[in-house]
Amino acid sequence: MNTTVTSLNPILIAGPCAAESKEQVLSIAEQLQDLPVTYFRSGIWKPRSRPGTFEGIGSVALAWLNEVKEMYGLEPCVEVANTYHVEDVLEYGIQTVWIGARTTVNPFLVHEIAEALRGSHVQIMIKNPVNPDLELWIGAIERMTQAGLTVIAAIHRGFSQYGTHRYRNDPAWEIPLELKRRMPNLTLLCDPSHISGNRSLLLEVSQNAADLGYNGLMVETHHQPDAALSDRPQQITPRAFSELIANIIWRNATVSDPIMKHSLEQLRALTDSMDHRLLQLIAERMKLAEKIGKVKKEQDIQIYQPERWNEILENVKQWSNELNLSSDLMSKLFEFIQQESIRKQSMVMYGKILDETTKQ
Helix, strand or coil: CCCCCCCCCCEEEEECCECCCHHHHHHHHHHHCCCCCCEEECECCCCCCCCCCCCCCCCHHHHHHHHHHHHHCCEEEEECCCHHHHHHHHHHCCCEEEECHHHHCCHHHHHHHHHHHCCCCCEEEEECCCCCCHHHHHHHHHHHHHCCCEEEEEEECCECCCCCCCCCCECCCHHHHHHHHHCCCCCEEECHHHHHCCHHHHHHHHHHHHHCCCCEEEEEECCCHHHCCCCHHHCECHHHHHHHHHHCCCCCCCCCCHHHHHHHHHHHHHHHHHHHHHHHHHHHHHHHHHHHHHHHHHHCCCCCCHHHHHHHHHHHHHHHHHCCCCHHHHHHHHHHHHHHHHHHHHHHHCCCCCCHHHHC
């Protein structure tokens, strides 16, 4: 796996949430062998939220994964969460591992794993931390590369959220996209199984990832999902996996047709012009905020006016609906505008913004 991977040549990782028995692992691998699977994933050590649940078979399953490679030609990959796992992986000659979300969140563990792998030829995939923290994710990647290891991919598996929601983990697509912007040569994969938490949503999440330019998927695949010892609702059969990847549309990253390319460039130029106008309008609005701040200072009244803010929000929701815009999105946008408006008024209140006559 490297930077030459394209959206039309996706990396596909499949295999069970957890290795449960030798027969189970080999049965799944046998059914996947003729599909375009790049890596065969399987959890060996399972970090469970509470004790008493299935926590994985342990290192004995590593021998089964080597048999998967020998018998079916599928390259195995496993999750490692501490240096003991690393020792076992190196002993069994496993060449590809991933760092899980619960590990990525802990720089101490990431550093220890990186040092334990230093000097090896093991390839690393790094899942996002459980909490929505881009710097932690980047930090884990950097710790691995600084130890001389080959980071072959970042895996987006969503972010934990409290309560019941449509997705098991919030996709927060803006975070992995910002990672891609800051590290453009990094291969980015999506784990729709952990984002959705439900096999019925896998195609939706996978297609969204494909549309956003992801380089591939990691999908939990089990020969008998409803009898799995962990994460039953989100696992699918190898046959369902085959149907899933057949239904995903992987799009080109760039426009090849010269006429359509010219059309796209024109539309982007218009968009840039409109963005500039939007910024000009926001700048004008901030000047009004400064003037409002001066009035409030002269009248000795507080900066934040809850009634006025509620009035603005109601207007934004009404106008958004009239203009066929997302009222939730526009409300969030105006929350940022309101914060900046309050900051401007605060600066006026404390004399940090001078009027033009004073400047002269």
